[in-house]
Amino acid sequence: MNLDWIPYLIGAVVGVPVVLVLYILGTDWVIRRLPDDLQPRARPWLWVGPALILVTGFLIYPTIATAWISLLSKDGTRFVGLSNFAQVLSDNSVLIAIRNNIYWLVFYTGLVLVFGVILAVMADRVPYEGPVKSLIFMPMAISFVAAGVIWRFMFSFQPPGAPQTGTLNAVWTSIFQQQPIAWLIDHRINNFALIFAAVWIWTGFAMVIISAALKGIPPELTEAARVDGATELQVFFRITVPLLAPTLTVIGTTLVIFALKAFDIVYVMTGGLYDTDVMARRMYGEMFNNLNFGTSAAIAMILLLAVIPVLVFNLRRFQVQEAIR
């Protein structure tokens, strides 16, 4: 057996802490030798220094480089201005990908939140809450790729008359006596089939967080409402939902970002064919199938621009929360 990796492992396990300790001691040594009035000003910069270097190297530099590449020709040799963007945005298949991203944005985010709230509220009222929540949470432990493979089997299609190997079509044809549906091919439903697979994964996550928020609502409030004669629905919409709003926003914005960068499920289940392409898959295709770095970077920039409002919104909200505290 090849044991070459063992020294590397030892090096990593021992070396990383050693380097850390050396850095801490080293900065301390440097700071103590600085003039007294400089010390408090230098200290924070030296402490965040490594993080700054990493962020620059792994986030800021790649972003700027991508922006630059998006202005270059396919092979990166000529400056072509904004023509990559013009080409991308006039391409019908890209427009379909954008439309699909909007589907993802609306339906993925919406369904996860709605299912999450419903399940959390319902689980709250039954004695076997723990096991139910564990079961629903379980898909979170599965990677998107694995989930895509699983759902491909679920959605599998065989022609009418042949034994249906896909769970959904087996149920659909035997219990409801209907013609089998090509879930992943039929362009009227395939996007929703993909989104549903993603919803299946994330609903448990939303449910767990909403459930925790639910427990934080003081029972006096809902009881007082009930005493005042509010119906259960009124209590839910007038008391529970408003109090859950901050939690729902946090999950919602996370989901929006997820919807914009949706890739794995689409790549595994349809490869972006049959009108199910999304921007992130398309970016991959331009890069690795077409070797077109310019248009790929242009799509990356469009995605970045789409995410920025969500990021700004999130940051604003953090600031507001900090202010309240």
Add this chain to the structure above:
Amino acid sequence: MDSSRLGRVFSVAILVALLTAACGPTSSSSGGKHLDVIATWSGDEQKSFLAMVKPWEDQTGNKVDFESSRDVNALLTTRIQAGNPPDLAGLPGPGQMAQFAKAGKLVSLDSAVDMNAMNSQYGQNWVKLGTVNGKLVGIFIKASIKGLIYYDPKTITAAGVDFSSPPKTWDDMVAAYTTIRQKTNKTPWCIGVESGAASGWPGTDWVKDFFLRQAGPTKYEAWGAGQEPWNSPEMKTAWQSFGAVVNNPNLTYGGKNYVLSTNFGTAFDPMFQNPPGCYLHHQASFITSFFTHDFPSLQPNTDFNFFGFPDINSQYTGAQVVAGDLFGMFKDSAAARSLIKYLTTPDAQKIWVKRGGAISPNKQVTLDNYTDDQSKKAAQLLLAANPPEFDAGDLQDNALQTAFFGGIVQYIQNPSQLDSILNHLEQLRTSGA
């Protein structure tokens, strides 16, 4: 922390760091070099390749670390960009090979292989296809015949068709499948084009077969070289000839939903079921190993047989689409050179040939090396092909080939879009994509 304690911490830390460095990686003592090899082959094909390199490993003491990926293109691009290419790799096709070669990523094999042996043992076309700008950068380690039509001899007779003398022309073929349809009221053809990121390619094989036999080898070669418009009437006719079969739910098992959602590796399954769901399957010669994987009891000749795609225009009789698996070297080393050289030899190629599923492009691998009649027949077809025309899709660059695959999917999904699909492909070609 007083300074003496600080000093002690320092010295311990330095000691540990030194120790770590001392027991750092040492060069492997076994002497053999590990070669990193990437290709698309998995399953039986992977086993055959490993069997093929085994004698070389035993002889040289080197080792092949084989990695299989269905998305070789992406893997190669990433690893080349990262400056960490594999030693050797199975290349997706001559088109991509040329791209890699022009970017200076492939090592010239002129001095690695025995060029005299190459020229005498391989057909001229095979060497030419591996050459970019006068330098040999790719070698073919196996070949396949495209566009064979497979059938089950037992069920085909019951369906009222006699293939003891195979259809000579496409008109005969149409007559045969019409008879099957009328006699059995079943769909004659099984077609499946799903193949992950490359979905659609089995359909492109149909189009190539039609185009070669309708428009002729000259136009076909121009097409492969990127000099033939995609929206020409001949091209449209070739697509429509394929469409006449694939878009007719009376002729194709399961209609478009089955065609689009079924992997090429299982599309033929209904042909061997009882009762059969279809009677004919169009695919390259490699497909037989998929037959026997799904139905281990199947025997060649008694349970499945094939004939070449029939001629269409009598002017171009004998033209045949062939394809092959290219291998190129990304990192130069003595071991990699020796492996490349070994892979071109008849001794190496015989191994895969004897295991089945491959035809050797090396003429010294004689017909008696083929263990079954079917591979022998395919090898004969390869030798008799006049002219053997390489897969025109594989000659295109990545973007165009991917678009060709995708165009087939789109066409099957929505045949009325044919004009816009072809115009889009033409636009890609002329924009020099």
